[in-house]
Amino acid sequence: MNDTFSEDKAPPALSVVIVAYNSGATLGRCVAALAAQTYADFELLIVDNASPQREAGPAAQALPGARVIEAGDNLGFAGGVNLGARAARGRWLVLLNPDAYPDPDWLEQLVTASRRHPKVASFTSRQVMAQDRSVLDGLGDVMSAPAIPYRGGYLSPDPGDSPEGEVFSPCGAAMMVDRALFLRLGGLDEDFFCYCEDVDFGYRLQLVGEPTLLVPAAVVAHEGSASSGGPKSEFAVFHGTRNRFWVLVKNTPLLLLPVILPLHLLAFAVVSLRPQNRPLLEVTWRGFKAALAGLGPIWTSRRRTQAQRRASALQIARSMTWDPKDLSGRRAVIRPLRPSRRGAP
Template identity: 40%
Template sequence: MTDSLRFSIIVVSYNSSAFLPRCLEALQAQTLPRAAYEIVVVDNASADFELDAWRARYPDIRFEQFEDNLGFAVANNRAAQMASAPWLVLINPDAFAHADMLQALQGAVSDYPAVSMFSALQLSANHAGKLDGAGDGMMAFGFNYRMGYGHDMPQFLPVGEVFSACGAAMMIRRDLFERLNGFDEDFYIYCEDADLGYRARLLGERCLLIPQARVDHIGSATLGARSDFALRYGYRNRLWMYLKNTPWPVMILTLMPHILMTIAVMIKDALSGKGVIAGAAIWEALTNLGHIRRKRRDIQTTRRLKSLRLLKLLTWNPGKITGRGIDVKEMRQ
């Protein structure tokens, strides 16, 4: 690693060849000097990915391809091991960085040296003037959600504290990522970014939304937002995230609402013909709790965040999740 290298940008690809060039060319066009960042692309055994062709087309980018589809969590962890810089910037292949995104993130690192995790602002690539996400929120009842999704772009959005960052466009200090052992590889895909953020929060870390760091994001371009695949892992991983991370004092207050909200969502999915998938996912989660209990012990043993403080960070208004409300809190000193 050279002294000038500050950022390792990681892109995990899966059947993404239709939009990967636009993603990479946006990253190459950053206003930050090229020596300040590297780009690492790892592919999850895509049918449309020709490794040698990509290397020839973009010789200044590192490309690697796995023999099997390892999933988003494992692939990002492996890519992080390949990366060299002190900051890891995670970008989805269907997210297209504005030219000054890295410049804005570099400014945030200078302005907030005590912060180790940052969220970029996601604009909709399909609907001009609409948000795709302004960081991730966490309901007190254990449901994560992308804040601001579908909202009109506000005239002013301040730098502020959000619960966690969406994995489509985020930055995390390498040493924190390693301290957390990266994404939970049992999650495979979905909720792994919210889980990472939750665990960071429990260690006393903060996450800031940097509205000047922007990407245009298609979202669910490969797998589909409400596909059977997404439903299965969404239900399973959300329950695992809640059981693994929620301290007992908070769980006593929120377990019954969590159960009731889960039932309500399952009824809604059952009415659209997805009930069997939802039920099977919950069953899968509950019958594989041994490793979750072990992880919970480790997380709660090292937890530094007090339960009372966590209660203040969580979102209590159920309307926020249904309306995708923005819950950006004033920056604490």
């Protein structure tokens, strides 16, 4: 860790955690954007996931007091975030990808939203494409009826400051969550390693009755998959295929499984056999086989997850989208904010 940190300092309001791995091309710009924030009551923790580029230390120097946490190995995004969350001291945990560049008022907008909605524990950002800010990278995450999650509005024109509203789950690229709640729910599932771990966490929020609020005024420009070779890389396809199935098995209420599981398998087959996806059919099938092979630990996680559930199967079904056009068009699904089951802090 950096020597500038002192336990005697008062805890900050926010703890921003960035997981660094092969992110030398983007991390410096990301930290510079944090250094320019209008809201200053935060600490920065950069988790070095044994990156061969060793980019965390030089990048941290751009923000006085930033801490570098050496993971010692590549723990994946999930393990890196959990390591940072345990070392964090803020009331709020803020996750930011190393290839996401927040606008100067990003943290201020998230904090302001938390004050407007004191019973909400989870917030997500409006993400635009770093290459073209007129195009959306996502308005929170959506869960479709076949248990195929996607970023709402991905590659659609950015509508600007649309009204706030509830989405299925926060996107881990730029989110804020009550740290105590995050830790109480077990953090991100480290079995996932990378991809869909944020959707899994968001699903668990749904199961315990905690809504996620989209804050359109909190904006980040996101490159996406910059350290993993892009969304069509073998790494991304393998982990995405495997982890989507695990999200379904782990979180879907029993009453919904007979409906959701066949829809998932059908959608999986249709998407995998599309002409543009056929070159990756072998790695897709390998990811699905890995999902089946790893069901033992996931089923154990399911028992723990379902034991915490407070939302009914009907409530979970209503939080998803059942319109096939939403999935095919990656349309954003933003609903009026429902009351949280959590008491005001």
